[in-house]
Amino acid sequence: MSTVISRTKTSAPGGRRSARPDRSAWAFLLPFVALFAFTFVLPLGYAVYQSLLKPIRSGPLGLGPATVGFAGLDNYSLALQQSAFLESFARVLLFGIVQIPVMLLLATALALALDTVSNRWAGVLRAAYFLPYGVPGVIASILWGFLYVPGVSPLVDLLGRIGLAPDFLGYDNVLWSIANIVIWEFAGYNMLVIVAQLKAIPQELYEAARIDGAGQWQTALRIKLPLARPALVLTGVFSIIGTLQLFAEPLIIKPLTPAVSSSYTPNLSAYTEAFANNNIYLAAAESVILALVASVLSFGFLSLVNRKERRDAR
């Protein structure tokens, strides 16, 4: 309660000051609002609307003309009854729990390492690490796909010669083979975000640390990491959303192995419903559920991090 009162007290004068809406502010906001409405709010609203519809059939065997009627929440209950759809969430969660920490650890380690090497090499290495991000996900998946297929892949061939016979596309392994592709694609990107944050740290802090007798390791752990926290939170949120929306990689790998099912990830499930099964209404419901889960998880992660931050600050 107390926080609410204190907030209204501080905001009240502000409200009086701008008693009239500032027209110029709206003019500045307009391009954003227009794009936001057109590419985000409208499609979202349309998806929600479609998720509430269903076809009504007529004629012999239902092959006659059909109309669209309201379904209420039928599509949602149908989606939540499909065990394959629920399993796809479990799968991406498992994927995220393993892949996100590995990727962010790698990105952080790379960023810290780059921050210490000399400037001339830093540029070259940074570009090299970042390069995979420039390769579209589909192409990356095709490239890695060739490296996974036995009989074609030199990698499998080499490992086979030294007595290892990895089945990259096997039922238990393919999820981690996909994780490898995603890490390859995005570790460099996340590294760059963290590097940018590290560059923003004032040099005085390093000088002060050096004077206090801190070595490279201590500077990295006590100064760089805590100050890179906003970047880590940001990359964490992006990664959570990206993981839930996993689509291109499994879609491309799917023809190579029966282990990737048509509802391997929530997005793939919605895609299959929409375009293979031609049930856009169910697909819309699945997409809305996916969006809800993604926002719950990312806002949950943010509030968790913020709570910890507040606790730490106290």
Place this chain on the structure above:
Amino acid sequence: MDTPTPSRRAVLRWGTGAAAALTAAPALTACGQTVGAARTTRQEPTRRGQKVKLVFWTWVPMQKTVDLWNRTHPGIQVEMQAIPANVQGGYQKMHSSLAAGNPPDLAQVEYHELPGFMLVNGLTDLSAYGADKLRDSYVPWQWKQGVFDGRVYTIPQASGPMGLFYRRDLFPQWGIETPATWAEFEKAARVVKARGGGARICAFAPNQPSWFAAMCWQRGARWVRTEGDTWVVDMNDDLSREVADYWARMVRDDLVFVEPDMSSAWYRHVQTGQISAWVGPQWGDALLRGNAPGTKGKWRVAQLPQWKAGQNASANWGGSSTAILQGSRHPREALQFAHWINTDRQAVDLNIGVGYGWPAAAGILRGSALDRPDPFFGGQRYNDVFAASDRAIDTSWKWSPTTDADFAQLQDAFGAAIASDGALASTLAGAQKSTVDNLLAKGLKARSAR
């Protein structure tokens, strides 16, 4: 503070207003809205001398045939656009274009997909444009694939009678006679495993439910039938279970590779002779020829192995039609092209060259490109085998309008079964249930047969 600032109120009003407009506008049209195709076919009048342009989507590389048409029919120019094959993206593209109201005039649609396209009003009623009088130009059972409720909805292109491709050079080396029954085929598989130095007789492809369906078709199963206005699904029958058990045993005893067919790994095995036979369709000849040119002259084709010695049961895998999608503005010209590309002798010969399948045109075989000895098959007149196979197909097999979804689920179930206990037959009950669910989800009446 009780009242929010005016700006906030304005924003709120804008927000609720927009939201209301958003939900209200489409809601008004919802009741009259039809499912599927956003635009219906209509013949657009053409002026004298005006060129008609048609767009044709197919994944069979028929460019040469289309070029021939364009040379001989200056008034109707067809642009062929290559699309990904079937469920690998082709149908997804067609369904999106139907929903968006900008479909191509013509598209390749497989027979088992036609009921699904009917369900979204995706096909033009060709009877309205005089298609009925073309009936006698086609093989009756292929023609009937596109007839619904007495109306013609598509022009048949080709089918896929099945046979046994095998390596004539390898089988005798291992002391194997060409298997005539499935029991002999299994025995041969054991010999290949024992003597083949890592080779296997063939691959079981868990990604190919339509192949498995063809195997059940040959055994005599009937997965879908209709009773009144209800779809009855019968996939978990004894015959299908027998087929599933047979292949489960082949997988369990490591007599076959388990890998997606027509994939790079599979082609590699075919090229190196690691795979020595293929239970495949007639249109597979072009795939072998194109992807394993080094094996030229070594292949032969034999009759599909039988479940009982002396039987003559066959099956069909694949088969496509040239459909005129809902929304075309030139259905008359499109129909003219669809009929020409599937019956003109020169066109059919060009199509055969690119492996379009077993012609649906009646009486065209004799003297066609299929009717000659082939060096890739060591000079065998291999299409005689497929001609016999074609005659032995029980053509009463029916497809469900949810085949894509049913197959996707069966494929997933096969993959899961092979990764665990390998019991393929036990997936059929689940596949049957999910097929019924798919039909119900489409608003159709459906039940399980048992």
